[in-house]
Amino acid sequence: MDKPLTSEQMAAFIDGNPAFIRKVLAGLRENNIVCSxxxxxxGWRLCRPASEVTLLDIYLALGSPGLFALGNRNENPQCLVEQGVNRVMSETFTAAEELVLARFKSLTLQDIGSEFISYFNEKGHEE
Structure with missing residues (x-):
């Protein structure tokens, strides 16, 4: 999209809060992903072509938030069963995170945009 969009316009697209959108965009601006x-x-626009911005770029620009809502239990830290389960789960979460981040590195905004257009065209004809 070549035309700049305001945070209000973006918020309307996702039924969100413009202040939250501005907060997210500020982090992306600091990493030269968007310009205002x-x-x-x-308004706001991409600083680079969509084909050069990966999901990993965005993830890192947003401070590398946690990918999983699940976590280890620490209700009884002395319990050997809990310790063993936590160790296995930590290894599992680490492996899963590595896979997700590798996928993020391979996906660009252009890929997502192309997929969205295909999906929109497919679903738009069904209604």
Missing amino acids: TKGHHG
């Missing part, structure tokens, strides 16, 4: 222009025709 002020003024009547201002």
